[in-house]
Amino acid sequence: MTTAILVSIVMTLVAASTPILLAALGELVVEKSGVLNLGVEGMMLCGAVAGFAVAFSTGSTGLGLVAACGAGIATAMVFAVLTLSLTANQVATGLALTIFGVGVSSLIGAGFVGRTITRLGPVFPAALSEHPLLRAVFGHDIVVYLSLALVLGVSLFLRRTRAGLILRAVGENDASAHAIGYPVIAIRYGAIAFGGALAGLGGAYFSLALTPMWADRLTAGRGWIALALVVFAAWKPGRLLLGAYLFGAVMTLELQAKAAGITWLAPELLAMAPYLATVAVLTMMSIGRKTGRLDAPACLGKPFSAS
């Protein structure tokens, strides 16, 4: 009986963690290239609504996922053009992107409110995915496995490949990278597009897998948690995975408490937990920074123009 509870905890935890893991992983690559895109929440919402709309009209969740990536990239490109080509302020543009994403998703989603679709199913055959014990490992959908593969991929890319080295160099010292002859702006465009795709995918995970029904502001501020997570992980993919699952655990506290019949603690307080944890983590990190740790890419958030 206890194993059944444990397995179900694992299932909800993984499900809750996956979208923030994806969005945060994308943002990590963006920030490694020296760009701070605070529009993660907006890109997630655009991905969520595009994914839902396509899945609803075509009946294919697979197509929905692809559309979500596309929508995420499209939204990210708005940010990229403004901040890279027109050297707009990254913080202000990122915030505007979030507001934009909230509005656009509400507009497009207006006709879909309350509609449902078939949720994204598990990858493996029922024998594995519905096995009482093994489903903890094999009972997940394609996006979960994809997210794990991406963590490994991004980690290897950043540490082991020349392209990853160049991306880090651009984030570390854009002027030097430019002086050596690397196309700083083009590399940042690429990173932002990747970040957009993963944010879109993360957003679509809400509308296609978690709650296969459209509702306004479906992502409920998870994009901000993803941003905090990148800082928490000190820009390291491995720690990001750990952090995402930790946050996932905190986020599912409310559900777990309800299931365990805990009534002495108001569920609203538990629902606050992830956001409180975000604030706590960010405060802890900024104290840590005073002790002189070099985690953040040195050029993070600084505009670059070749001259």
Add this chain to the structure above:
Amino acid sequence: MTQPPDQTVRPRLALSHISKSFPGVKANEDISLSVRPGEIHALLGENGAGKSTLVKIIYGVQQADEGSIAWNGETVAIPSPKAARRLGIGMVFQHFSLFDAMTVIENIALGLDEAVDRDELKARVAAILDSYSLPLDPEREVHTLSVGERQRIEIVRCLLQKPKLLIMDEPTSVLTPQEVDKLFLTLRQIASEGCAILYISHKLHEIKALCEAATILRGGKVVATCDPKIETTKRMAELMIGAELRQIVHGDSSGAGAVRLSVSGLTLAGEPPFGTDLEGVSFEARAGEILGIAGVAGNGQSELLTALSGERPATKADAITLDGKPIGTMSAGPRRALGLACVPEERNGHAAVPDFSLADNSILTARHRLPLTPLGIISTGDVKNFADSVIKRFDVRTTGTAALARSLSGGNLQKFIMGREIGQQPGVLVVCQPTWGVDAGAAAAIRQELVDLAAKGSAVVVISQDLDELLELADRLCVINEGRLSAPRAVAELGIDEIGLMMGGVHGESGHGASGHGASDLGEPAHA
């Protein structure tokens, strides 16, 4: 290497009649020069003489308007740095293009045009380090390295491409004498293998020690070519600045006056992330004297300056006293009002606000001592007059007081900042790197102003890495190393080797492949 180069050898690089104009200036006019294989050729000139434009043309960063470049006797076009590197031209810039948070080997990999397998690259780098006996640990992160070690990364980057011409842009400006000696050994070895070296500098004794030929530029034109081994340094300097060189006139500082600034047992934690802790720093600066503080970069100089300026107050009020008044816990404004002026090393962003005009920048520090803001309202006329007087007195080349600080070249901005502080007649002036990047003529003028300020009864503290400057200026000299300050010694009784060793301290090369690098690292096992 001391015998004259064979005149019959075809030049590796020959520039003929190179001209290059920018809107309003002729940066290069009809410049011809040639460098033979194995020759170390000096390119001498003040800031703005056209050295860097010429070098940029050779390295493909810019294109000449007129004239031609011949490489091994054949006329070539060099449209980009990549093309230059393909020909075999390597360049070590004055400001390194390095990535602090990355390792040496990653930095080297980034500087290569083609992707090289990590293990192969490691082997090639190890071979170069070995054959030139350069101590450098490929796995170290750059921010933990000394400036000399950082320069070696750039040199190795170039050597990996097997250059046939190596351009060194002001390579010794931040090195200790021992590091300079080591660099010269390396350069001589590189030259002896047939590589031509174009050595840009305005340090004449170095050129005398190293180079076999010199081309002297002034105002974009070649004014002379000479053999620096024969020509006197005084003559070369005069050719370079086009006038008689001003000799610094020292006042009589033998009877130094009352103590104006006194620091005792000042201890301050280093600034993160890579700061050095100040430990028990004590010194006195007297009226009428210039106290020099020598040391290699990153040994606590910037911490000492921020502690004196009041940006980071001390814990005890009497750790710092100004004319007998304890000021240790005061912030920067009150200290300035009492007469303690400080010029930090970083001009843009620390000493001046880049996006403010020169007039506005002069208000920022001068308002404490000059009546520029009566009742808190800016007196535009007085500010403009003050800024104008600084511009005139220090020969700041700018369009006027409305020019933004960022629009000035480093040397010109430095002149303005020094003028702004000296113009306030401070009781104590603390300056960090007063003439960094300033050309020889202007540097002499700034030094003379410092001497004059001291002669009027102020105490001047000069923190510098340029030993020549300190020996020329200072009456007494201390050395800062690992955040500790040595006892001051009268300059007259010190030899340059002695100071160099004091400066080197733990930083000195051990010669075992790993270089020692700081007390903070002593607890760690040495890197192989």
